[in-house]
Amino acid sequence: MKERFKHFPSDAEASDIERARKLFTIGDLAREFDITLRTLRFYEDKGLLTPKRDGNTRLYSRRDRARLKLVLMGKRVGFSLDEIREMIDLYDLKDGQETQLRVSLEKFREQIVALERQKRDIEEAIGDLTRTCDVVEGILKQRTAEAG
Amino acid sequence: MKERFKHFPSDAEASDIERARKLFTIGDLAREFDITLRTLRFYEDKGLLTPKRDGNTRLYSRRDRARLKLVLMGKRVGFSLDEIREMIDLYDLKDGQETQLRVSLEKFREQIVALERQKRDIEEAIGDLTRTCDVVEGILKQRTAEAG
């Protein structure tokens, strides 16, 4: 474990100044969003982020940071990294153009439908398991009654 | 695609006789449960099924078929194949013993908790997406209003 990130509560005081900064290192973002360096580099390989370089060192702008937020948001709601990249690329192509907004809106709605489907599947599974539990409980009660 | 399985409605008539049978081929079960041969063999490799052999050919008993049903049920409610195997093995060790029933019951309840957690996550995601949709719609309406 060479790359580890702990929380340093002692650093929390400087947040006002820190968050007003224009540039972030890879470690900054990793700490702030609780992800690993590997993840940030991976996202870069995938074309989700494109930080500048100071020689070799990555430098993330506020814009990069905003994109990262979008990526993590997208993941949270169940999009794959590929889907997220497509949407962000599309959006960045010409900022906030109507067609792109409509495309994204459509994707969001489809995802909502997919999520609702998943939800129903899970509800059914919970129902099945609950019924099974009831049956097993019944068997157990019957046994203890016989044994008693 | 060398191994394909279609539904043969013309075979449906013989179901009374067929289902009363004692032995099944791998193709029989594949058709009945709509899974591939590969899957059946995979489950065997994993120790979930142990059909007998007529020379090289697998022969599944009604007991094997019942186990397969359990496996598919377990999958449906979100257990991994490893978890399913553990439970089935445990259950087969001494059939229907109280302790084993209690262990399974415990697992089921844990799984219900896990599923309910997933359900909440999905609901939150749906909420997020719905709100995002509303925002995007608002932007679009505003634009069309300005353009009009």
Place this chain on the structure above:
DNA sequence: TCTTCCGCTTACGTTAACGTCAATTTCGTT
């Protein structure tokens, strides 16, 4: 007999999202 169907085994491939490891390098302190 030829073809087709059903079955067999072995073994490598797939997908997603990173983890882990190795070998260096650069930076800020002390």
Place this chain on the structure above:
DNA sequence: AACGAAATTGACGTTAACGTAAGCGGAAGA
């Protein structure tokens, strides 16, 4: 000069549940 922390690249490993391909055998039907 030495040290540790933080950074770099590259490449292989992981997990789950199969898919896919290659190559083979035996039985049934035209």
